[in-house]
Amino acid sequence: MTYEAINFGKKFGLFDEQWQPKVIAEMNDYQFKLVRLQGDFIWHDHKNTDETFIVLEGVLRIDFRDGAVQLSAGDMFVVPKGVEHKPYAEHEVKLLLIEPRGILNTGHVGGERTAENDVWI
Amino acid sequence: MTYEAINFGKKFGLFDEQWQPKVIAEMNDYQFKLVRLQGDFIWHDHKNTDETFIVLEGVLRIDFRDGAVQLSAGDMFVVPKGVEHKPYAEHEVKLLLIEPRGILNTGHVGGERTAENDVWI
Numbered sequence: 674m675t676y677e678a679i680n681f682g683k684k685f686g687l688f689d690e691q692w693q694p695k696v697i698a699e700m701n702d703y704q705f706k707l708v709r710l711q712g713d714f715i716w717h718d719h720k721n722t723d724e725t726f727i728v729l730e731g732v733l734r735i736d737f738r739d740g741a742v743q744l745s746a747g748d749m750f751v752v753p754k755g756v757e758h759k760p761y762a763e764h765e766v767k768l769l770l771i772e773p774r775g776i777l778n779t780g781h782v783g784g785e786r787t788a789e790n791d792v793w794i
Numbered sequence: 795m796t797y798e799a800i801n802f803g804k805k806f807g808l809f810d811e812q813w814q815p816k817v818i819a820e821m822n823d824y825q826f827k828l829v830r831l832q833g834d835f836i837w838h839d840h841k842n843t844d845e846t847f848i849v850l851e852g853v854l855r856i857d858f859r860d861g862a863v864q865l866s867a868g869d870m871f872v873v874p875k876g877v878e879h880k881p882y883a884e885h886e887v888k889l890l891l892i893e894p895r896g897i898l899n900t901g902h903v904g905g906e907r908t909a910e911n912d913v914w915i
Contacts, residue, residue: 676856676863679870700844700872700892703824723821729868735797742797747850749800751821771821771892 681707681729685767687794692786694770694778695794704774707794711765717780718757724772725751731766735759802828802850806888808915813907815891815899816915825895828915832886838901839878845893846872852887856880 684697684707692714694706710733726733727749734743735750736759742750752758779787805818805828813835815827831854847854848870855864856871857880863871873879900908 674861676858676861676871678863678865681868681870698846698870698872700846701875701894705846705870725819725821725826737797740795740797742799744799747802749802749819749826750797751819754822773822 679705681767681769684794685709685729691765692778693788693792695792697794699774702774703771704791706770706772708768708770708778709765710760710762710768712762714760715779715782715784715786716757716759717778717782718755719752719772719776719780720755722754722773722776723751724754724776725749725770726760727769727771729767729769731762731764733766733768734761736761800826802888802890805915806830806850812886813899814909814913816913818915820895823895824892825912827891827893829889829891829899830886831881831883831889833883835881836900836903836905836907837878837880838899838903839876840873840893840897840901841876843875843894843897844872845875845897846870846891847881848890848892850888850890852883852885854887854889855882857882 691709694708696704698705728744732745812830812832815829817825817827819826849865853866
């Protein structure tokens with residue numbers, strides 16, 4: 674039989690909304706999520722896990738309390754667990770996030786910016 | 795301070811050899827590895843873990859006992875644990891692999907195609 678690859682571009686064609694991660698695959702108890710970001714997020718951290726950002730299109734800045742990192746397409750960065758961070762994108766950026774299943778986008782902070790979790794496309 | 799992103803292209807500029815995965819980052823107990831493949835590999839599986847393939851450049855075919863999947867740049871595929879597979883690339887393909895730390899490229903099969911593990915660039 675022919676198995677089907679998961680294509681990032683095709684999956685991004687299925688949604689337009691920003692700040693709402695969509696799960697596209699799982700590896701053991703980890704999830705791969707696509708997300709569109711633009712503008713400023715809130716400060717948060719993930720107490721029990723690292724979080725991986727891979728930029729597929731656009732430019733992302735991740736602010737830390739003591740600095741920042743800028744990521745363009747073809748760049749990745751792993752935010753260590755417990756480290757406060759705040760993503761920012763002037764223009765829309767398309768990201769692949771990798772983190773354990775069940776992790777909320779706002780960490781333990783909660784509030785109105787918390788996206789629905791575990792939404793598959 | 796300014797943190798540095800990990801750039802796939804820059805990292806690929808640091809090595810030419812094929813079939814020798816290089817670790818570029820860790821997330822918890824998982825590793826991100828870049829690898830250049832060309833030609834045929836051996837049949838193998840990973841008994842205890844899924845394995846993620848993301849194609850960055852070129853075309854990869856992964857054969858299974860009951861079929862195959864073809865991946866181009868911007869495609870990903872998760873090979874489930876315990877599933878025998880055999881990567882193949884007619885021309886050199888550049889991949890990002892994601893799997894737990896300590897996984898050998900040949901699974902439990904061993905032999906001359908087994909690459910040195912945990913080599914960082």
